[in-house]
Amino acid sequence: MTKKFHPETESIRTQIKRSEHFEHSNPIYLSSSFIFEDAEDMRASFAEEKQHNIYTRLSNPNNEELVQKLCKLEGAEAGVSFASGMSGIFTTFAALLSQGDHILSVRAVFGSTHSLFTKILPKWGIQTTYFDYSDLDTLSNFILPETKILFVESPTNPGLQIFDLELLGEFANKHNLIFIVDNCFATPYIQKPIDYGAHIVLHSATKLIDGQGRVLGGLAVGKEELMQEIKAFSRNTGPSLSPFNAWVLSKSIETLSIRLDKHCDNAFSLAQFLEDHPLVKTVRYPFLKSHPQYELARKQMNKGGNIIAFEVDGGLKGGQDFINHIEMCSLTSNLGDTRTIITHPASTTHSKLTPSERSLVGISDGLIRISVGLEHINDIIDDISQALDAYSN
Ligand SMILES: *Cc1c(COP(=O)(O)O)cnc(C)c1O
Numbered sequence: 425m426t427k428k429f430h431p432e433t434e435s436i437r438t439q440i441k442r443s444e445h446f447e448h449s450n451p452i453y454l455s456s457s458f459i460f461e462d463a464e465d466m467r468a469s470f471a472e473e474k475q476h477n478i479y480t481r482l483s484n485p486n487n488e489e490l491v492q493k494l495c496k497l498e499g500a501e502a503g504v505s506f507a508s509g510m511s512g513i514f515t516t517f518a519a520l521l522s523q524g525d526h527i528l529s530v531r532a533v534f535g536s537t538h539s540l541f542t543k544i545l546p547k548w549g550i551q552t553t554y555f556d557y558s559d560l561d562t563l564s565n566f567i568l569p570e571t572k573i574l575f576v577e578s579p580t581n582p583g584l585q586i587f588d589l590e591l592l593g594e595f596a597n598k599h600n601l602i603f604i605v606d607n608c609f610a611t612p613y614i615q616k617p618i619d620y621g622a623h624i625v626l627h628s629a630t631k632l633i634d635g636q637g638r639v640l641g642g643l644a645v646g647k648e649e650l651m652q653e654i655k656a657f658s659r660n661t662g663p664s665l666s667p668f669n670a671w672v673l674s675k676s677i678e679t680l681s682i683r684l685d686k687h688c689d690n691a692f693s694l695a696q697f698l699e700d701h702p703l704v705k706t707v708r709y710p711f712l713k714s715h716p717q718y719e720l721a722r723k724q725m726n727k728g729g730n731i732i733a734f735e736v737d738g739g740l741k742g743g744q745d746f747i748n749h750i751e752m753c754s755l756t757s758n759l760g761d762t763r764t765i766i767t768h769p770a771s772t773t774h775s776k777l778t779p780s781e782r783s784l785v786g787i788s789d790g791l792i793r794i795s796v797g798l799e800h801i802n803d804i805i806d807d808i809s810q811a812l813d814a815y816s817n
Pocket of ligand 1: 534537606608627629631640641642
């Protein structure tokens with residue numbers, strides 16, 4: 425198909441060629457290897473002179489369809505799928521960097537990405553410098569001859585800080601850096617980093633792309649030549665996504681737009697409720713006018729997303745007591761599920777940081793993170809409301 429459709433249509437109509445059975449929906453290709461006509465067919469396939477699946481560590485029709493869909497949605501040239509978000513992030517950095525290289529990254533990165541930067545990559549002499557704002561003067565001072573990658577998450581987790589993708593894209597080009605954006609919190613339905621100069625977009629497909637809390641998956645999409653390097657590294661090191669999970673994720677993308685419309689509408693209503701509530705100290709949501717970077721969020725995001733952070737009184741104890749009074753919403757660490765999920769980062773996901781490290785990334789002791797789900801908004805608000813009335817701060 426050469427006609428370009430709207431993203432909602434691409435999510436549904438992007439599909440690889442069907443088999444001789446003419447199935448409508450895509451079947452699952454659970455086959456570890458693929459067969460050849462004869463010796464010449466096999467030789468040419470191994471020589472990459474023709475497109476032919478060889479072995480599922482290298483490629484599989486389900487993975488291909490998933491990658492093609494995400495490429496269309498993100499506006500990317502090519503992509504690779506991975507067993508999890510983290511295997512995609514690790515493989516991308518390991519494939520593109522060499523001993524002694526240097527990364528510039530926003531400070532408030534996902535926890536395991538932080539461990540990758542501070543504990544794992546340093547084993548190969550790769551160092552990371554964190555920055556806190558899209559402030560180009562400060563950033564210029566951090567550039568070393570070895571700096572290769574500029575890495576950004578926006579909005580950040582769970583502080584919902586917004587980084588200026590356009591400014592950072594120009595900065596990366598000026599300094600010849602590979603600009604990588606983890607777009608997991610926004611998805612391409614809300615924000616398209618490639619439009620602002622990102623060379624690679626990463627996803628934990630486990631989150632809003634699956635959207636139903638079922639499977640792990642990761643994706644990297646972007647410039648063809650970078651994807652070739654990542655693909656070559658991945659083929660030989662084996663972080664491949666299971667075709668079954670690729671099939672689940674490809675089906676999930678079909679409903680991404682309608683799920684996100686509802687996620688974001690619910691989140692905006694809950695954010696407004698929390699802002700008016702006398703027992704809530706502060707609320708962070710990108711599309712609330714009170715967000716310190718509201719204008720920037722409006723510029724680079726179509727919607728505010730489904731994550732809200734707010735503060736209750738009473739510090740660590742107050743935060744824990746609040747979640748102990750939650751009745752319907754789930755207490756778990758995932759996000760982007762149909763079910764509304766509540767976490768208390770200071771006592772869980774970010775408990776290993778010192779209080780001063782937590783405050784640098786916007787996590788106070790009483791901060792609560794909500795991944796707003798698809799239940800009826802009144803039921804979500806009722807649950808939060810009764811927990812706010814009942815907890816002791
Ligand atoms: C969850 C998450 C990851 C890691 O993804 P997994 O699929 O759990 O490996 C990376 N980045 C962000 C922003 C995430 O939320």
